[in-house]
Amino acid sequence: MAATARQRLLGLCLNDVGPVVEFHGLERIAEYAGIHPAVATIEEVMDRLPARSPGFVDVPDFRWAEEAVRHFVETPDGLNNPYDPAIGEALRAALTKPLADAWPLFDACAGLPLALIRAENSDILSQATATEMRRRRPDMLFAEVAKRGHAPFLDEPAAISLVHEWLTELEDYRPPAE
Structure with a gap:
């Protein structure tokens, strides 16, 4: 959007994604994205989420129970993706x-x-990509969430602190006049 509809953006907060996305991570997500789970209950999903979330x-x-409820819906026909x-x-x-x-989209x-x-x-999001993003944008706010894989829940203290800092920065930001 920054490249094509910049006027619609006041800022951008990225959650574990960048201009280079690791292929093996995408392959892992592709194994389950949009596919109905092979289990019947939220409890079964909850038990399987840790293995699916390296x-x-x-x-x-x-916390896994909260994620299961957020990502799946029980229907009369079984579980479904919402x-x-x-x-x-x-x-x-x-x-x-x-x-x-x-x-180029990041640079925009x-x-x-x-x-x-x-x-x-x-x-x-590799460490190398995050490092390059920080090199290109030294003013970019950054936090690394310990003990998490893709994508952090955003309830971790480091994530909450960063989002609050970013929202404060947005309060003071004035986009340039067109």
């Missing part, structure tokens, strides 16, 4: 082609208040 360490059971299954189809189709160079964010939350154990 990099998440020391997450209590109640989002468009075409998202998964589009992801799997995209993985058959080379990934586009998204650095120049001047906008920008924040990046990175999961310490992310298989989507």
